[in-house]
Amino acid sequence: MMALALQWQLQLPLPLPLQARPPARAAARRRQRGLLAPARRVPPLRARCCAGEAAAADAGKAQAAARRAYPYDEIEPRWQRHWEEHRTFRTPDIGEGLDTSKPKCYILDMFPYPSGAGLHVGHPLGYTATDILSRFKRMKGFNVLHPMGWDAFGLPAEQYAIETGTHPKITTERNIERFRTQLKSLGFSYDWDREISTTEPAYYKWTQWIFLQLLKRGLAYQAEVPVNWCPALGTVLANEEVVDGVSERGGYPVIRKPMRQWMLRITSYADRLLEDLNDLDWPESIKEMQRNWIGRSKGAELVFSAVDKEGHDLGATLLVYTTRPDTIFGATYLVVAPEHVLLSSLASEQQRAHVEEYRELAARKSELERTDLQKEKTGVFSGSYAKNPATGEIIPIWVADYVLGSYGTGAIMAVPAHDSRDHEFAVKYELPIIKVVSPPNGSCDPAEAYADDGIMINSSSTSSGLDINGMLSQDAAKKVIAWVESNGFGKKKVNYKLRDWLFARQRYWGEPFPVSYLDDTNEMVPLSEDELPLTLPELDDFTPTGTGEPPLTKATNWVRTTEPLSGKPARRETSTMPQWAGSCWYYLRFMDPKNSNILVDKAKERYWGPVDIYVGGAEHSVLHLLYARFWHKVLYDMGVVSTKEPFKCLINQGLILGEVEYTAYRDSEGRWVSADSDSSLIDLYQEKVPADKVTKVGDHYVLRDDPNVRLNARAYKMSKSRGNVINPDDVVSEYGADSLRLYEMFMGPLRDSKTWSTGGIEGVHRFLGRTWRLIVGPPLPGGSYNDGTTTTEDEPTLDQLRVLHKCIAKVTEEINETRFNTAISAMMEFVNAAYKWETQPKSVTESFVLLLSPFAPHLAEELWFRLGHPQSLAYEQFPEVTMKYMLLQHIIPCC
């Protein structure tokens, strides 16, 4: 226990000043001169076990001792076989023995993309948590649905196909096989009979079916839209797949290019997606991210008439969107986006060439670049003017790329005194700045825009009859809206940041769209539902065409088709659906995975829906969860599902960082320099220090042999290039699956980021070994163990019952609260206490084994069996607390 506590402290990452790493080239030079420790090589896991209480001991010996802790290598495969052969975790269907009078619990992991790299230690973190909950709920009398599947369409398999010529289907099957084997080796209690893959035609038949329903309801449409075109990947990317102007995968440059694309009208559901967030038991941070993503803003659309320089009406109007109608008297110019449809007609003869040139320049920039507040604002005068309806003033119309064509009306009224972007622009191009809002306390920086609410000034006009002077901003805004509405100058308007969902990819490895186009009229014709699935054709050449034409165009026989109703020749759609499609509804299919007549049987959905507990990474907070909620609401409106929301409770597991790395510093003479010294660390030589040469003093780390020398300690995200990736397979073979499971749960609260520590896993492994020997007895000469247990038929003492029930209460409460680390501590305390008992009464031991079973199921099953139970413990009743034994806690000390 002590050792573990120490190890836990050691895991806390300390910040390393960023500048502490010398430039790579300098480091290499120093390394050549022998001043720096050699570049980090990744030693095998066994060689890295040097931290923790066994630090001073020989690593090899510690490993040997660790492996002897108990025979996990015999126990674990045996029980995995048993569960597989007996289909222990199969959840029967309604009508096939499922007792629907029992309560249900649907516990779901975000299903993985089966990458070629296999499982990493981050995966089992969430999977162990859901497994504990599933096993616990089964033992608490719930019907549990706990399935697993594969989100297997997507770019990497296709990229691999391009590089190696291996068909994505083969790569995907191979990767799935590996993932499945790895997951089974961890003893997760999935119902493998329900396994699905998004790439199976029997599955994507229903993804295509949903698309047809969206099409019928006008929620899928085609539009010529400026898309993110990535020439290197030869595909269009969604906004979310572009980071800082380059593709998220691969980091290739992305440009904007207009293309005809499939879009999904998610914006029609914006309000419901926003409102229904309130009832969800989700992390507040995720709900906030979704709210921001939807970005509902309230304001007004105002009409400005285009006029000539003298103010003569030109018969055209420009609509602007503003969230600050109160500032209308301060609007000294208008700005249209470079892609605004009226721009060409607004450009005067004199300005046309400048405007065109500017438009072309802007087309090369990403939206991110254009809206970057740090970037200098640019723009060009269009040559046209408009009349401010409130002031009657003639104001110029400019084009500038800080206004986006895709938001609001693509045009703004610029109020430089109160909007910082407009202010910067007006200063640069010497446009008038008129202050119309005075801060309530009267003072503001005249060199900057005052963007807050306040009291209206300079805001009345006899010609228009509008007077809002002296009013508070919000009241003034209401008055302006009423005024524009009654005078035909505009209306109240709600806007959303959320855009319709670009739903097509110019790639091969995705769901084909079930539509074709008639050769003669080009009319789009949906496939009839009974023709689904439309399967992907075999293809040998996956390389993108480079023109934007998807690789599927190469499958000429597949592309050519006949429209069944008219018999007319037609060609199939050659884009495919994005990877998000399959993951939008998979949780529904798990309820009824083999149904070929309907997406999900109504009775099954009514029983199992919605997902009660959904666990996955926070990186899916916006896209997957928003898209899935959107589809779910459409299916709800169609009566396919009975709940408004798909996922009742959401839990984001934290990140697992690599083992803490310690850095010491030396000066040019080779002397140690403490990391907290005044000298700049940049000029010093860095040296990685192994954990067994480090000790902790107060809240910092020092050299064990020279405690005056302070070190920097930091944990990094696991990455191949850093060489700090831990492979779960290695951990399983070294310590067993139960140790890995227990360790990942013991590292700290599920939702927090945590640092990997091999010393920590040795600690939990020793705990399991102690538990084993407590119940089975010490090893016999030769290293084997008794067949049974050393428990007795004795009646437990009151003290034993007190210790047991305290443990039951704690473990039950902590599982319910998903605080698995403290549940494990409670079990460790129990084992410590039990070692002091003269005998181990069987009834007490049995209850403890049941408590342990959700966490370390293999070991628990083995002990349960040895305690005389031939059946698996998976459906045994979870121990219940008897309060009278708990109360003994208070009585005993007094006696």
Ligand code: ANZ
């Ligand atoms: C006048 C004004 C005065 C504005 C003021 C702000 C402050 P949100 O909250 O994000 O909805 N805007 C409108 N459409 C735009 C577009 N397509 N591209 C860039 N900016 C656009 O922001 C709405 C505000 O952003 C609008 O209100 C408009 O500027 C600007 F003191 O109008 B405002």
